[in-house]
Amino acid sequence: MSWREPDRLLSRTWYMTPPRGPSLSPRVLGVESFFLLLRLLLHTAADACCLSRTFVPSAAANARPSRFMVMVASGNSKTSLYSLPYDLLYQIVSDLDYTDYIHLSRTNRTLYSLLQNELLAKRSIEKSVREAKEAQQAFAGKISFREAIGRIYDNKQAVASANPYAVAVLAYASTFLYQDGVLSYYCANEIRILNVHQAAHTEQVLDVRNVFRRIIPAFREDEAQNVSVQLSFLYYSAGVLAILAEIGDTNAWLILLDVTPHGPACNRGRLKFLRQLECTRRLFVRHNGSHLFYGVYSTVGLSSDPQWSVQWVDLARNNDELATEPILLDRFAGTDIGQNVCFEIFDNHLYAVTSALDSDEEQLHRESFYEWTCISPASRVRRAKIRRIFRRLHTEGPINDTWSEMSLRLDEATGRPMITECRREWLQGRTDNVRTYYTEPLMRPSELSTAMAEDDSATNTREAEQPTPRDTPLISAASSRYPLITGGAGPSNITVAEFASAACRKTPDGDVVRPDKYKHTEYADSSVPKRDFILARTKYRAYNPSAAAFVDLINDPEPSTSVGVVQDRLRLRICSRKRKQPKEVEDPQSKRQKQSETSESEEQQYVSNGVKLWPADDADQDVLDLLCPAKRASNVHGAADERTLVYSVDIDTDEPHQQAIILVGFDPRIRLPCMRSRKRKLGDLLIDTKDRPMDIDLPRLEDIIDSSKVSVEGSQHNLPRPRSVRTEDAMHLSINRGYWFDRGQSCTNNIA
Structure with missing residues (x-):
């Protein structure tokens, strides 16, 4: 029904039972004016045949409070949708995201005043951006x-x-x-x-050399011999800065310092962690102030092929000794952090994702996968369990790898870890390549624990049917479309579920359909002029x-x-x-x-x-x-x-x-x-x-x-040494x- 239908429709009276809970949904509605709220009410009424402007309780409402009579006032009566009963207004507004909430509040002064309500604002935040920084401050x-x-x-x-x-x-x-x-x-x-x-x-302000003299053994001797010192910033979170100090050619130290204005609450000092590293190849550090994960890409043990190894440290215990053995990411391809592999910490767990596969495995499928794992603190597992999620079909077109990017982020709406990947592709054989950002939600640690228990149960069943691991073929004959990859003397740590992707689905023809929610193509609209x-x-x-x-x-x-x-x-x-x-x-x-x-x-x-x-x-x-x-x-x-x-x-x-x-x-x-x-x-x-x-x-x-x-330059030894950490005016004040x-x-x- 159009908004401009004849006034004869405005003479009807009808009854409506408002749906309960989230079923009263505005779908995808950009509420920018007062009349868009009218359309919202029209969409929620399954049997609506007219447009409502004024709501009054009906006689039946005394017996059944959930029923309202919708009476349409015609003529010069003043529109008063903002005079809705609070319960109904609450149901409508609580289904709006924060953008629609602001647009609706700008309709008129009365709605602006009504939408200052903290309870309504809280419901809108819980629906759309509960994990945003400002939302966490409000909670x-x-x-x-x-x-x-x-x-x-x-x-x-x-x-x-x-x-x-x-x-x-x-x-x-x-x-x-x-x-x-x-x-x-x-x-x-x-x-x-x-x-x-x-x-x-x-x-x-931290005086670098004064800090190094206090925490690094034999630094004074190296300083006296004018040994070169190189400093690298690695990671910052929760007031703790991770740096790498390379002294000379063979001496590398991983240092975590508390750089908050007043230092730690307890008398532990600002040094959170100190360890000399034997290898710094592809070094990455992720921490949240309580748990530290760091890893390198190098050969481990007698293996000749380099692989990722990850070490966990409990920063709360103030113990430099490593409590656990490093965890190996077996057959975890990808070496370019930020391009085809990424690491991030969520809910005290380390998530690792790669978009690269071994060349031998890529030839087995016409699909490409994400491989990912989640490492828990104090994990005693020697080899991390790798899981796979569908990524794309090779037939979708070539990729311009020079523009590729990949990272892990937190979804502000759901609180889930989310893969975010940028690919510049020649889609469907086109002559021009277009940049697109794809997202793929991952399971939370609690959800992953349940899934791993189910996987272990399925693995035990398969092992009972096939008691000899060495006889397991490279490709399993299981009914799953994407087989369990195995190799060596026993089952692999890679688990593949059938088209395990929440961001896309397959059609009967074998094509992939991705909702716009999980992809953003730069020039999806052909009418948009390009400026590349x-x-x-x-x-x-x-x-x-x-x-x-x-x-x-x-x-x-x-x-x-x-x-x-x-x-x-x-x-x-x-x-x-x-x-x-x-x-x-x-x-x-x-x-x-x-x-x-x-x-x-x-x-x-x-x-x-x-x-x-x-x-x-x-x-x-x-x-x-x-x-x-x-x-x-x-x-x-x-x-x-x-x-x-x-x-x-x-x-x-x-x-x-x-x-x-x-x-x-x-x-x-x-x-x-x-x-x-x-x-x-x-x-x-x-x-x-x-x-x-x-x-x-x-x-x-x-x-x-x-x-x-x-x-790091050398300093004159006859000069007084300042405090290691002090507070000064910010440099931007003098600039x-x-x-x-x-x-x-x-x-x-x-x-x-």
């Missing part, structure tokens, strides 16, 4: 649930629309690490820690799942008509998408049949917002100079999360290898004192000349070995270079 009582929704919405919209709130120079340094909203960087023989998400004015940059000009690339946006830092040189050297220009390139509005269906019966045949996830459809570049072509030169200080985009390294992008770029200075660390902020709460306000007007950036920040002399930094490894862009309506600012 902990640090902020209100209504404020959390506003903050999440502001962050998402700023990213999706390519409209950051701020840019600033945070520091000048040799190398940096940005994780968990905290910036760790190396400057003048010191490690400095800045909490970016809290817009901190102070930094924790080659890999050499794409300095950093990422994907923001919260905003459903490709986020690229690209070098787009300024167009110039004069003859001379072309100046580089760093810009953001963002391509996002949004949900489509539900289509109008003339026949309610056919609509209900369609909804019953398809799942909710498959009904979600999206439309592209197009490609947006920031700053604009006519942006103020001061902003362009801040983003690319030296007019050349060289040695750019970046890191990003849901609300910020941090990158380093070379600068003009007499000292070699010095870089500026630039912040691009999408969170309106991250506002530093150095950020001077600038007004937006028709895309142009205006600023008063008296507010222009002044440049300062750059601090002298030591030379760097590569982008992630720096050398004083940054801008704040005043935007329009902000949900965060509207919350009292």
Whole structure:
């Protein structure tokens, strides 16, 4: 039924029994106006034949409270859907995600006031973003649930629309690490820690050599002999920084230090873990402050083939001795971390995923798989159990591996670990390759324990039927489409379930169908104009799942008509998408049949917002100079999360290898004192000349070995030694270079 049908339909009176619980679903609805809520009510009524505007309790309601009479008021009566009974409004609003919640609150002042309700806001958060950082703060009582929704919405919209709130120079340094909203960087023989998400004015400063003298044996002798020291940042989480110190050619130390402002609560000191490593090949470290997992890719024992081995350490026990033997990831292919293999810690468990398979096994199937495992703390298993999930068909087309990326993230809606992979593919034999992000949810540790118990039961049954492992063929004759791969003197540790993928399904013809919820193609809509940059000009690339946006830092040189050297220009390139509005269906019966045949996830459809570049072509030169200080985009390294992008770029200075660390902020709460306000007007950036920040002399930094490894200079022994850890003013206060862009309506600012 259309909204503009004749008024004769508005003379009917009918009864409706509201469905209970989550069955009253708005499906995929972008509530941006008052009338979209009317359409929501129409979709929930199975036998609806007219449009409701005013709800009043019927006479039958006294006997059966669940029934309401829907009476339609015509003429000049005032629309009052916001006068719904609270129970019905609660059922409707609790099925909205945070985006629809904000859109509905902006319909009018009355709905805005009603939707300040904490209980309604909590239900919306629990439905859509319960694992977001702001949601966790609300559950902990640090902020209100209504404020959390506003903050999440502001962050998402700023990213999706390519409209950051701020840019600033945070520091000048040799190398940096940005994780968990905290910036760790190396400057003048010191490690400095800045909490970016809290817009901190102070930094924790660690004197590197003073720390090494205290914790590393024989470091004083090496220092006296001017032995080279190289420092690498590995990982940061829960206030603990993991670094690798390589002293000379053969002495490598893994160090975990507590870098919180006040140190640990107990009298244990700041040193969390110290161990000398025999091998650092492909070294990775993951920890959460309580549990540490680190691993290398090397030969183990008498084996001639290198393989991944993982070691677990209980940081709470303060024991340098390793309590367990290393765990081997047998036949776990993939060596490029971040491209075809990734590791991450969730719920005290280490998840490992690879998209690479042994060449011999790839020839056995026309499918490609993810192989993954979950390692629990204090596990006594010598070899980890590897599981497989369907990835893609080889017939889908070739892959441009130079653009491939893979990581593990936490799904903000479900709390599940999730594989996120970027593939640039020539799909279905097309002449152009398109970039697509795919996601695949994994089981939680609790769910995995149940699945492993079932696998063990099935394995015992097979072993009883086939008592001689050596006679087991390479490919099992079991009825499963994807066999259990075995080899050597016994069964393999690889378990394959039949098409075990939650993100796609197979058709009877053998093709693969993936709902749009689990994939995001950059140019899914043919009407979207393309604006691509080659890999050499794409300095950093990422994907923001919260905003459903490709986020690229690209070098787009300024167009110039004069003859001379072309100046580089760093810009953001963002391509996002949004949900489509539900289509109008003339026949309610056919609509209900369609909804019953398809799942909710498959009904979600999206439309592209197009490609947006920031700053604009006519942006103020001061902003362009801040983003690319030296007019050349060289040695750019970046890191990003849901609300910020941090990158380093070379600068003009007499000292070699010095870089500026630039912040691009999408969170309106991250506002530093150095950020001077600038007004937006028709895309142009205006600023008063008296507010222009002044440049300062750059601090002298030591030379760097590569982008992630720096050398530690020697120090004069007659100088007084400062404290190992101290608090100082943040470097961005003295640099004083940054801008704040005043935007329009902000949900965060509207919350009292």
